[in-house]
Amino acid sequence: QKEVEQNSGPLSVPEGAIASLNCTYSDRGSQSFFWYRQYSGKSPELIMSIYSNGDKEDGRFTAQLNKASQYVSLLIRDSQPSDSATYLCAGANTGNQFYFGTGTSLTVIP
Amino acid sequence: KAGVTQTPRYLIKTRGQQVTLSCSPISGHRSVSWYQQTPGQGLQFLFEYFSETQRNKGNFPGRFSGRQFSNSRSEMNVSTLELGDSALYLCASSLSLAEAGELFFGEGSRLTVL
Numbered sequence: 001q002k003e004v005e006q007n008s009g010p011l012s013v014p015e016g017a018i019a020s021l022n023c024t025y026s027d028r029g030s031q032s033f034f035w036y037r038q039y040s041g042k043s044p045e046l047i048m049s050i051y052s053n054g055d056k057e058d059g060r061f062t063a064q065l066n067k068a069s070q071y072v073s074l075l076i077r078d079s080q081p082s083d084s085a086t087y088l089c090a091g092a093n094t095g096n097q098f099y100f101g102t103g104t105s106l107t108v109i110p
Numbered sequence: 111k112a113g114v115t116q117t118p119r120y121l122i123k124t125r126g127q128q129v130t131l132s133c134s135p136i137s138g139h140r141s142v143s144w145y146q147q148t149p150g151q152g153l154q155f156l157f158e159y160f161s162e163t164q165r166n167k168g169n170f171p172g173r174f175s176g177r178q179f180s181n182s183r184s185e186m187n188v189s190t191l192e193l194g195d196s197a198l199y200l201c202a203s204s205l206s207l208a209e210a211g212e213l214f215f216g217e218g219s220r221l222t223v224l
Contacts, residue, residue, distance in 0.1 A: 036213075043200060043215035044153070088153065097166050098143065098213070102152035 003027060006089050006101035014109050019076040021104050023089030026070070033065060035074045036088040038103065044088055048074060079108040112137065114203050114216035122222045128189040131219045135182050135203030142184040143213065144176060147198040156199075159184055160207055188221075196223045 005024045013019045025033070032051050036044035050056045050063040050072065062075040072091070076083055086103040093099060115134040123129050135142050144156040155168035159178035176186040182203075188195055198220050202213040 034213075043217055044213075045215070046212050049212070097155060097168070098158070099155060100145070100153035 003030075003093055003097075003099035004089050004091055004101040006104050008102055008104060010105040010107055012107045012109055013079050015079060015081060017079050017108075019079045019083065019106055019108070021074040021076075021087050021089075021106065023072045023074075023101055024070055025072065025089075025091050025093075027091070027093040028067075028070060030091045030093050032092045033063075033072045034090040035061075035063060035072075036090060036100070038086045038088060040085070044100075076106075079106075081108045081110050084108050114201055114214050116199075116201050116216035116219050118219055119217060120220050120222075122224060123191050124224050125191055125193060127191050128187060129191060129221060130185055130187045131199055131201075131221075133184045133186075133201030133203075133216060135184070135201075136214055139203035139205050139214070140182055141204045141207055142178055142182060143202045143204075144184070144186050145200045145202065146170075147200055147218070148196075153200070156186065158207075165207070191223045193223050196221060 035048040037047050038044040048061055048063040050065045053065055053067050056063045060077045064073045084107050086105050088103045089101040117132045141160045143158040145153045147153050157167045157176050158165045162178045173189045178184045198218045200218045201216045204213050
């Protein structure tokens with residue numbers, strides 16, 4: 001079983017809509033979670049981190065963590081074509097290893 | 111502030127050869143992690159070094175090895191290359207231990223094994 005599971009998509013949303021990206025994790029002891037964005041041909045870059053249950057907002061991005069359900073999500077409000085990328089969910093497990101999901105490809109349609 | 115630098119950016123090898131990839135982290139960063147990225151498997155953790163010590167190793171065969179020098183620069187080596195080793199190898203540095211900090215990735219070294 002993979003440490004972190006994501007729906008690979010592709011996910012398409014119209015410009016201005018809310019994009020919802022989801023991720024589940026297997027290690028109940030994992031404490032920290034991250035969302036990275038990777039543009040085609042580029043390296044991943046961190047966009048959000050979340051450590052506590054609940055929501056964390058940063059501009060148009062909101063990360064949500066539910067430890068009871070072992071579920072992490074990322075909401076992108078007012079989606080822009082420049083948000084089109086692959087979004088990688090990552091977490092650190094109890095073995096202090098940092099694992100990435102396979103990523104969800106998002107396309108924002110103008 | 112310079113970012114993470116990986117060399118070489120592209121390389122082509124044949125089966126059975128060995129390869130060494132280099133990573134220079136952001137100045138002041140002590141943790142260096144290596145990942146293999148392929149279309150089918152995504153980003154897979156290879157190993158992490160902190161203060162010249164390997165802290166964690168992913169599920170890769172012993173042909174994959176690495177080290178970190180006192181200046182935090184890191185190298186990874188793959189011996190007896192196989193076709194399946196063709197991938198983008200990404201290095202990431204962080205100020206503290208990887209699981210606690212933000213990872214900054216280099217541009218990667220794209221390895222093709224023929």
